[in-house]
Amino acid sequence: MQLQCLIPLVSLILIRLGLSSAQQPNYTYHFCFGGNYTSNSTYQTNLNLLLSSLSSNAALQNGFYNTTAGLNPDIAYGLFLCEGDVTSEVCQNCVITASKEIMQRCPNKKEAIIWYDLCLLRYSNQSIFSTMQQIPGVSLLNINNITNPDRFNQILGDLMNSLVRRAALDPSTGMFATGEANFTSFLKIYGLVQCTPDISDTDCNICLTGAVSDIPRCCNGKQGGRVLRPSCYIRYEIYPFYQLKPNAPASPPSVASPLPPITTITTTGGQGGNSSQLIITIIIPIVAAVMILSIVWFYLRRRRRRSKDRVKDLDEIRNVESLQFNFDTIRTATDNFSDANKLGQGGFGPVYKGKLPDGQEIAVKRLSRNSGQGEIEFKNEVSLVAKLQHRNLVRLLGFCLEREEKLLIYELVPNTSLDNFIFDPERRALLDWEKRYKIIGGIARGLLYLHEDSRLRIIHRDLKASNILLDAEMNPKISDFGMARLFLVEDQTQTNTSTIVGTYGYMAPEYAIHGQISVRSDVFSFGVLLLEIVSGQRNNYFRQSQRTEDLLSYAWRLWNEGTALQLMDSTLRESFSTSEVMRSIHIGLLCVQEDVVDRPTMASVVLMFNSYSVTLPSPSAPAYFMQSKMEPEKPLLDNSTSRSTEFSANDA
Numbered sequence: 001m002q003l004q005c006l007i008p009l010v011s012l013i014l015i016r017l018g019l020s021s022a023q024q025p026n027y028t029y030h031f032c033f034g035g036n037y038t039s040n041s042t043y044q045t046n047l048n049l050l051l052s053s054l055s056s057n058a059a060l061q062n063g064f065y066n067t068t069a070g071l072n073p074d075i076a077y078g079l080f081l082c083e084g085d086v087t088s089e090v091c092q093n094c095v096i097t098a099s100k101e102i103m104q105r106c107p108n109k110k111e112a113i114i115w116y117d118l119c120l121l122r123y124s125n126q127s128i129f130s131t132m133q134q135i136p137g138v139s140l141l142n143i144n145n146i147t148n149p150d151r152f153n154q155i156l157g158d159l160m161n162s163l164v165r166r167a168a169l170d171p172s173t174g175m176f177a178t179g180e181a182n183f184t185s186f187l188k189i190y191g192l193v194q195c196t197p198d199i200s201d202t203d204c205n206i207c208l209t210g211a212v213s214d215i216p217r218c219c220n221g222k223q224g225g226r227v228l229r230p231s232c233y234i235r236y237e238i239y240p241f242y243q244l245k246p247n248a249p250a251s252p253p254s255v256a257s258p259l260p261p262i263t264t265i266t267t268t269g270g271q272g273g274n275s276s277q278l279i280i281t282i283i284i285p286i287v288a289a290v291m292i293l294s295i296v297w298f299y300l301r302r303r304r305r306r307s308k309d310r311v312k313d314l315d316e317i318r319n320v321e322s323l324q325f326n327f328d329t330i331r332t333a334t335d336n337f338s339d340a341n342k343l344g345q346g347g348f349g350p351v352y353k354g355k356l357p358d359g360q361e362i363a364v365k366r367l368s369r370n371s372g373q374g375e376i377e378f379k380n381e382v383s384l385v386a387k388l389q390h391r392n393l394v395r396l397l398g399f400c401l402e403r404e405e406k407l408l409i410y411e412l413v414p415n416t417s418l419d420n421f422i423f424d425p426e427r428r429a430l431l432d433w434e435k436r437y438k439i440i441g442g443i444a445r446g447l448l449y450l451h452e453d454s455r456l457r458i459i460h461r462d463l464k465a466s467n468i469l470l471d472a473e474m475n476p477k478i479s480d481f482g483m484a485r486l487f488l489v490e491d492q493t494q495t496n497t498s499t500i501v502g503t504y505g506y507m508a509p510e511y512a513i514h515g516q517i518s519v520r521s522d523v524f525s526f527g528v529l530l531l532e533i534v535s536g537q538r539n540n541y542f543r544q545s546q547r548t549e550d551l552l553s554y555a556w557r558l559w560n561e562g563t564a565l566q567l568m569d570s571t572l573r574e575s576f577s578t579s580e581v582m583r584s585i586h587i588g589l590l591c592v593q594e595d596v597v598d599r600p601t602m603a604s605v606v607l608m609f610n611s612y613s614v615t616l617p618s619p620s621a622p623a624y625f626m627q628s629k630m631e632p633e634k635p636l637l638d639n640s641t642s643r644s645t646e647f648s649a650n651d652a
């Protein structure tokens with residue numbers, strides 16, 4: 001057995017040579033495998049029959065044919081597939097050439113497969129029909145380099161994925177699709193995908209998706225590439241290598257005309273009288289029955305809810321009691337709110353570190369602002385916010401009320417906040433790309449939980465690097481969420497609020513200017529944060545080579561120039577993954593779109609990060625960043641007299 005039969009995937013270099021007749025099929029690659037058959041055996045006779053049968057059918061069949069020759073145990077199975085765009089003449093020519101060549105390249109081999117640029121041919125001593133096979137496979141590349149590989153990969157990925165969808169999901173294509181995409185104004189990318197039509201749509205999709213995902217491994221930065229597998233085949237080049245124009249967008253599949261709906265029977269012809277009788281005699285009793293049932297159901301439900309509410313109220317009271325801490329306990333835990341224990345100064349008051357008698361470490365936020373709420377409402381809100389539990393949220397453990405004092409007690413997150421790392425000239429090196437990517441994913445999931453998965457649908461309003469705390473394993477935890485609930489009782493969906501809580505540089509324009517708040521204003525802040533994590537630069541005092549340009553405009557300019565990778569923090573050079581960095585920048589730009597409806601939801605953001613087969617829309621220019629004369633990172637608060645510096649900044 002030859003060594004190459006054992007290697008499922010072999011990469012080799014294919015050099016494009018000068019011009020010659022395009023009709024002449026060119027050999028691409030082959031595999032011989034299985035055992036040896038003996039010369040002059042029945043299997044050999046059957047194989048010869050098989051190959052001549054394939055050759056003679058190539059002109060008659062529509063580019064694909066499978067057949068057998070002989071009887072068990074010496075039966076030979078074979079098939080051929082021609083590229084979807086060739087004439088039957090060219091197809092036959094290719095199959096004839098291939099069947100001669102395969103006998104020479106694989107003498108006495110029971111199984112073999114050979115690829116030409118216009119056809120493939122396979123034979124075997126066992127059935128190969130209707131089963132998807134991905135091995136043995138091979139990738140080939142065009143050795144010429146491409147300029148601007150990141151942009152190229154992006155466009156190529158989009159093109160190939162759309163071709164895969166067309167070939168696998170649109171039955172009218174016969175599992176074959178070609179297409180082109182603009183790379184530069186004078187260069188296009190041409191792509192082709194095809195499956196053997198004996199496999200199912202799903203298998204075709206699996207085979208092609210797998211082949212497309214091989215491109216980065218085989219052909220990164222190259223002008224052309226092919227991935228060949230027994231059941232499917234893909235190719236791309238920057239010159240038109242296929243014969244036909246790209247197949248036109250498929251017309252909608254014709255649908256068998258539906259049976260006339262019941263209503264047309266009852267209203268057509270002279271039967272109208274009958275039908276109205278029918279309606280009266282049947283519908284009226286039904287309507288009456290439904291009404292009676294609804295009344296009974298409503299009555300029962302109200303009774304049940306009343307008793308449920310009583311139980312719930314009792315639960316709530318017990319719950320709130322378990323959340324309430326004794327003021328003296330907290331005072332002792334924080335050493336009487338000593339300066340030594342002060343972790344930082346937040347928008348809502350100073351934060352202290354403390355240790356409870358049972359050894360648990362806590363962070364205590366001493367609220368300096370009047371929450372404008374009575375004691376009962378405050379307790380209720382705390383108990384609701386305390387129910388928000390997610391691995392990417394800082395946990396609210398409880399509260400404390402004592403005369404004028406209002407305290408919130410949180411779990412202590414040991415590694416301070418993200419801004420102390422990514423913007424710090426030395427500590428930024430502690431977060432390599434893998435860690436940063438994990439942090440981005442964690443923040444996205446935490447925010448998704450606040451927006452959609454928790455019962456409360458919380459809008460954070462003040463998402464920023466200093467509100468992302470890092471635990472001992474550098475997992476991100478969002479802090480300061482739910483503050484709007486604790487301070488202002490209001491509807492959580494799109495509202496016009498007179499109280500702006502947020503930070504310049506992170507605030508969505510519609511929120512900063514009109515006070516319009518929605519989950520998509522958080523998405524905007526997330527986008528800014530994402531670009532900050534990738535670049536290691538703050539959005540609000542970002543300077544690039546003397547030019548005052550904010551981070552968003554800078555990212556957008558690089559993206560357009562096709563040099564987005566330059567945005568990346570230089571300390572990541574050793575550890576980054578091009579595709580992950582590019583995807584992060586892409587998603588970041590989508591999140592900071594000016595128009596609210598152009599921004600994705602956090603659910604789509606999480607999906608975009610998890611699934612590389614999701615094609616991302618192209619971003620357009622981001623919202624214009626408002627140049628402010630404010631100090632960086634200064635949270636905007638309402639007109640209260642409170643101090644407005646950072647919470648959670650730990651300079652210890």
Ligand SMILES: *[C@@H]1O[C@H](CO)[C@@H](O)[C@H](O)[C@H]1NC(C)=O
Pocket residue numbers: 001035036108
């Ligand atoms: C098959 O035949 C080739 C030569 O024709 C020989 O090198 C190889 O060892 C044989 N394999 C087996 C499994 O007999």
Ligand SMILES: *[C@@H]1O[C@H](CO)[C@@H](O)[C@H](O)[C@H]1NC(C)=O
Pocket residue numbers: 017018019020021022023024025026117118
């Ligand atoms: C076969 O290869 C030659 C170059 O060797 C090329 O010009 C020709 O277009 C190829 N044929 C096909 C069908 O691609």
Ligand SMILES: *[C@@H]1O[C@H](CO)[C@@H](O)[C@H](O)[C@H]1NC(C)=O
Pocket residue numbers: 034035036073110125126127
């Ligand atoms: C095909 O040939 C291989 C190798 O000689 C043998 O192991 C296998 O059993 C054969 N399969 C059938 C279905 O005859």
Ligand SMILES: *[C@@H]1O[C@H](CO)[C@@H](O)[C@H](O)[C@H]1NC(C)=O
Pocket residue numbers: 039040
């Ligand atoms: C196979 O048959 C051909 C002609 O029928 C003969 O020339 C050749 O010697 C035979 N080979 C073997 C190994 O029997």
Ligand SMILES: *[C@@H]1O[C@H](CO)[C@@H](O)[C@H](O)[C@H]1NC(C)=O
Pocket residue numbers: 066067068129130198
């Ligand atoms: C081709 O394969 C299909 C599916 O396995 C099978 O039903 C059909 O009989 C095969 N055609 C021939 C000519 O053997």
Ligand SMILES: *[C@@H]1O[C@H](CO)[C@@H](O)[C@H](O)[C@H]1NC(C)=O
Pocket residue numbers: 143144145
């Ligand atoms: C492509 O780039 C690599 C290094 O990036 C270089 O070694 C190679 O020679 C280049 N190939 C061509 C055809 O320019």
Ligand SMILES: *[C@@H]1O[C@H](CO)[C@@H](O)[C@H](O)[C@H]1NC(C)=O
Pocket residue numbers: 180181182185
């Ligand atoms: C490619 O660019 C040309 C103009 O240069 C335009 O007409 C065409 O629609 C573009 N094609 C695609 C797929 O965007």
